[in-house]
Amino acid sequence: MxxxxxxxxxxxxxxxxxxxxxxxxxxxxxxxxxxxxxxxxxxxxxxxxxxxxxxxxxxxxxxxxxxxxxxxxxxxxxxxxxxxxxxxxxxxxxxxxxxxxxxxxxxxxxxxxxxxxxxxxxxxxxxxxxxxxxxxxxxxxxxxxxxxxxxxxxxxxxxxxxxxxxxxxxxxxxxxxxxxxxxxxxxxxxxxxxxxxxxxxxxxxxxxxxxxxxxxxxxxxxxxxxxGKRPMHLFGTLGTLMFMVGLGSLLYIGGVKMYALANKIPHILVVENPWFYIGLTSMVLGTLLFVTGFLAELVSRSGSDRNNYLVEEIVGKE
Missing domain, CATH: 3.90.550.10 (Spore Coat Polysaccharide Biosynthesis Protein SpsA; Chain A)
Incomplete structure (x- = not known):
């Protein structure tokens, strides 16, 4: 035809x-x-x-x-x-x-x-x-x-x-x-x-x-x-970046704290340092993005009924 x-x-x-x-x-x-x-x-x-x-x-x-x-x-x-x-x-x-x-x-x-x-x-x-x-x-x-x-x-x-x-x-x-x-x-x-x-x-x-x-x-x-076939590539990359930002922030805070203690320099409490909250939030977001990536991988392998439509009648099909 x-x-x-x-x-x-x-x-x-x-x-x-x-x-x-x-x-x-x-x-x-x-x-x-x-x-x-x-x-x-x-x-x-x-x-x-x-x-x-x-x-x-x-x-x-x-x-x-x-x-x-x-x-x-x-x-x-x-x-x-x-x-x-x-x-x-x-x-x-x-x-x-x-x-x-x-x-x-x-x-x-x-x-x-x-x-x-x-x-x-x-x-x-x-x-x-x-x-x-x-x-x-x-x-x-x-x-x-x-x-x-x-x-x-x-x-x-x-x-x-x-x-x-x-x-x-x-x-x-x-x-x-x-x-x-x-x-x-x-x-x-x-x-x-x-x-x-x-x-x-x-x-x-x-x-x-x-x-x-x-x-x-x-x-x-x-x-x-x-x-669509590799959602972990996106969410995993974003999660890694966010986690590294958070880890870097916490390492920075730890380094400053140890240096101040070793040299007897006055310093603020860890919970008063804004980098503490930046680091904590970034690590949590990074973990959530990783979890989202894993869930997206599972979803991408399912959803077989996405195009399952209710057809009432067909005429003329050979």
Whole structure:
């Protein structure tokens, strides 16, 4: 199969018929074999009924329904587990991503050899309250990750299939898919300017809080990428430094005390010396960091149910 399209959705009943018809039209016009995985993230409207009706008309449409709302990243994770196409396309269900972009995204992966191609919504139909924070977020992510992309959060992306099979998307990490791919060893990452269309139905499901969570996710991802498999390297190093500071402080106090006693020099009590408390606090913190490192090592080897989501129903799985 040429292409698998993964579409996370939440309360998008109005846009689904138009979106699936558009995708089908584009695929047939370009003679591409395809499947579409609709991942219903616990919709409370008629989205799932609409998906089932569309499935009856189009056997290329397949779907998963969550029992409750988990978020976009879990929806992508489950969709990636199902896909069988050579190239995997992700896009939003609100019709702001154009299916007309799919053939060129497919070509860039298949013919130009990109592991991942990220869409760039160069001209956006969003208010300044979304575009300005997004530009700042992208600039920070670009600087921290070293990946030269303009729009990390664009939902329209194309992947080589082994990329999505090699990465684990959880929490809200869908904003950082290029970085996840990079950590997995896929460094050939490209970018394509894509059309961003004004929302036709409904309203955006994302609020201002995503800016805060986006930065927190980036920090978490950088930590996991660097130390996820070896947390003791970080906590052990910090613990050693803190412990050495504390030990050095106490040795300094002891040396000053012995010198003063040997030369009968007036001196203050140990408990009145601020270095005593600095040394004591540093040794305690160093010990705690060591313990944290050991616990983190244990946690890193467990957590097998981190991506265990309740799936109510799957249709179309072969």
């Amino acid at each position: 040429d292409i698998s399209v993964v579409v996370p959705l939440f309360n998008e009943e109005e846009s689904l018929p138009e979106l699936t018809a558009w995708i089908d039209r584009v695929m047939k016009a370009n003679d591409l074999s395809y499947e579409v995985w609709m991942i219903d993230d616990g919709s409370t409207d008629r989205s799932w009924q609409v998906v089932q009706e569309l499935r009856a008309e189009n056997p290329n449409l397949k779907a998963v329904k969550f029992q409750r709302n988990y978020g976009k990243s879990p929806a992508l994770y489950v969709g990636f587990k199902q896909v069988i196409g050579d190239v995997v396309i992700t896009m939003d269900a609100d019709l702001q991503d154009s299916p007309d972009e799919i053939p060129e995204l497919y070509r860039m992966v298949k013919e130009e050899g990109f592991d991942l191609v990220s869409g760039w919504k160069k001209k956006r139909h969003d208010p300044l309250g979304k575009t300005l924070p997004s530009k700042f977020f992208n600039a920070v992510t670009r600087k921290v990750s070293g990946i030269e992309l303009h729009d990390f959060n664009c939902g329209l992306k194309a992947y080589r299939r082994n990329v999505v099979k090699s990465i684990e998307v959880y929490g809200d990490m869908h904003r950082h898919m290029p970085l996840l791919a990079k950590w997995a060893g896929f460094n050939n990452i490209g970018e394509k300017v894509v059309e961003h269309r004004a929302r036709k139905y409904g309203y955006s499901k994302f609020g201002v809080s995503r800016l805060v969570t986006g930065f927190l996710d980036l920090l978490s991802l950088m930590f996991v990428g660097q130390f």
